[in-house]
Amino acid sequence: MKKNTLSATFFLMLLIGFFSQSFAQKKYEIHVSAGAFDRSETVVSFYFPDSVEPGVYHLVSSSGDRPILQVDDSNRGWFMLHKLASGESREYELTATPIKSENHVSNKIDSTQITFLSNGRRVLSYYHGDNNPTELDERYKRGGYIHPVYSPNGTVLTAHLNPLHPHQSGIWSAWTKTEFEGRTPDFWNIHNNTGRVDQADSLRDAWKGPVHAGFHNRHFFKDLSAPDPVITVNEEWNLYVYRAPEDHSYQIFDIVSTQSVNTGKPLILPEYHYGGIGFRGNRQWDDPENTTFLTSDGLGREGNTTRPKWTHVGGVVDGELAGITVMDHPENFRYPQPVRIHPEEPYFVYAPMQLGEMRIEPGSPYSTRYRYVTYDGMPDPEKLTRLWNDYAYPPGVTVKVK
Template identity: 35%
Template structure:
């Protein structure tokens, strides 16, 4: 018995020593300027994944967080072609964190104690002027700037079915019927929030996985059409030029039956954004696209990104929406409303398509929220970093 105890103690010491052993990581950047970039790399040791940092030759420390695919990641800045070497260290105590805090009505994403966004579950009381048919969950609201301004709106009275950042299809055909999942007041289709599956907080990012369900309510009993899985990821970024928040949305849709969902050509549908109520009116919201277009000439054109901004309580603030190059029909066409702060990447503008069994639909977008005027060079740099991430294999 005594020999077994000694063996266990020795094994524990060896495991602890292995966890403490430093590892060298060599990061070689490509041709892209990277500032506060999410860099992925591999660590050989699978032991002791908590409180790991990279430390460079100048003794600057970079928190490390592990991903489900086995890679580790850290946020750092790199010049084109730059090569940097790091050592891994472990330190007790917690670094600044990106966190997910769950309540019945909302999942709150915070960075260093300040809320960035929320995921609504549909459990809040509706405003008195909103009819029950408009109740929704499974969308992002609020969307806050670093100064605390809310750049999004929820249940606006002129479009009660608009919600911060949300997703729905509009013109559809399913089993001979035409459910509209966007315009809920028509009572042919709806989207229900089914729940949160996983959450994770960490020094580099926080993440949440949730599910929505699309129902055809034009038939009795109502029939589920789509399962829609969301992954939201909020990064613990610190802007060098200016403060900004960065978060990603990945959306995956799968049919719930063997029936095809047809999506005829239409003006809007997909992932939408509704801006702050003060941005209502043709001259109160400003649009800038990656192709240099604005509200007057940007609708029904395509873009890699769009920035939407306006004054809130006398202060200019806004959001950049970056569309991933792997998205369906990328660069995707856009719906830009002529008088309201509404935007949507709308792949159905480019013609009919279908979601078929075992095929699915995937969409990815990155959002950058900051105060002040948009700068095309800044957004282009952020899009390049998003479209071509640095992965060290």
């Protein structure tokens, strides 16, 4: 028995040694094509054709460009493409040997919030625990939303627990007009006591890295209009916060939301003018004279119900001008999605149900993705369009094992 155990152990050690040596010697050729757009500080991602150990690596090109590659636990590689002109391409080589690197995008976690920083500057915080609504009643005690969001220079762009509209908290997810099992819960206006959205539990997963940091977390949509509260929708948020460019002219983060009904019944979303992943601006923007909207089509507040690629909202906070742009992705349902731009208040949401009834059916999750760009000063439409092109039509990547 002892001899068999030793033989098995020896064989396992040989096998591990073989695969470790094979992995260490494996090289990849990564071909990146700019496509139709000039690229500058562009987020690039791709999947490897076989298993690569999660970690940090160097990419090397003949031009001398050596970007840092971050490989996650989904076998996906990420790096920042410094510059590549439209129509051009570049080849990188990767030897699959991990390196040590500074976490340019980091996080700090306390009992209620996780805060992300890019090169030492705060980007946003997310409530993974409950807030503290000292000026309001217990209905507004909740988590599962983002606040504050910061400009690169540290101006706070969002509001929460605003006594005028305390149900609109930073960046949050909720449906307004719904039908479920014959009832009509409203998850947006929680003061109506028919529905609400809460974080499901503590953070499922959070990470930091040289290219991006982020988290995976879940929310529950609770129907309070039932005889006993019912969870109608399970939502998962995947948040990605990216390394800012060297000049700190903007900061970028993505939200990917996936919603699945929790029972064998669909959640019906009748035609309505708002609902989805909302944004509420700083309290100082409650003054409509201190707030501007701008869509990719050049419209202001009159852009309500139009279908822009991106929408800016901004204004002055404590004497500093700053703003944020929310970008729609071509893979989203009913893209380009219509928008709700309030005629006086600083809130905004992409609202695809403006075009007619929607349904989240059992076994068919509803997924959306949006990119957020923050900056100081006036919005630069040319730069925002370039960043949207990077998001909507990223560089092409092919990977070969050498």
